[in-house]
Amino acid sequence: LDAVTTVTEADARAYRGLGLPGVRIEAVPNSVPAPSLPPADPAAKTVVAAGRLTRVKRYDVLIDAFAEVAGDHPDWKLRIYGSGDAVQDLRQPLARRIEERGLGERAFLMGSVTPLEPEWVKGSIAAVTSQRESFGMTIVEAMRCGLPVVSTDCPHGPREIIEDGVDGRLVPVDDAAAVARALRELIEDDELRAKTARAALAASERFDPARIAARHEALWTELLDRGASRRAHS
Structure with a gap:
């Protein structure tokens, strides 16, 4: 074994800790390719989320956070895209939560949509x-479309994708109040939202x-050069 590649530096550190002799980590x-569509309009008044409707994604936290902001901003909406998987599907509990929070006309479970751009x-x-991410593909997909992302600082990917306060916001896991504060900051400041969107698109x-293929x-x-050098000296 010559090398192991991971999708996050956090995973790479874990593998390096195994002390695999002679293995490059x-x-x-x-x-994520650039979308074929123009970037999102920062003036749009919609928060978008996408992923499996399972507990690890904690859409209940997102619904609660949006409920804290929605009363002060009646023109904003929340759209959640995705469906459950073979093990878990929380569509009905999430739909009930939306109604309980008085968001029936403001927050929507949109189902699975392809393509998502x-x-x-x-x-x-x-x-x-999310409570955890193996990488955070939806974060990159959203940023590629010109959206700043409010994300939990969960293991492992978000902190390696988002520069907090520059091209998005990182908040503690399972903290609806923190998510609400981050959403409110971007919702209430049009200039900041547009600036953060531009930074997200560039990042x-x-x-x-x-670029990834080049790496x-x-x-x-x-690795090939190293192998050739070893053979030449053996």
């Missing part, structure tokens, strides 16, 4: 409230497939 994130660009803020370019190619070239 390199973090190379997943790639046309839905991302209908919003101006994306939200991720997301590092996940372009060509893989550089690693493979280095």
Whole structure:
């Protein structure tokens, strides 16, 4: 074994801790292509989320957070895209929570949609409230569409994608009040929202497939050169 690649630096550190002799451990994130649509309009008054309707995504926290903000901003809406999986589907409990919070005309469970890019660009803020992520593809997808992301600072991916306070916001896990504060900050400041959106779009370019492919190619070239050098000296 010459090398192991991971999609986050946190995972790479864990593998390095195993002390695998002679094995190169390199973090190379997943790639996301640029959408074929124009970036989202920062003036749109919609928060968008997307993912499986399972407990780990904590959409109950997002609904509660939006409920804290919604009363002061009656023109804003929340759209959650996705469905459950073979093990868990929380659509009905989440629908009840929406009604209990008085958001029946403000928050919507949109179901699964493919492709998602046309839905991302209908919003101006994306939200991720997961307890954990293996990487955080939806964060990158939203940023590629020009949306700043309010995300929980969960293991492992979000903090490696979002620069807190620059191109998005990181908040504690399972903290609806913190999510609400971050949403409110962006909702109530049009200039800040537009500035953060521009920063998110620019930062997301590092996940372009060509750039990620170049990193893989550089690693493979280095490994091949190292192997050739070893053979020459054996």
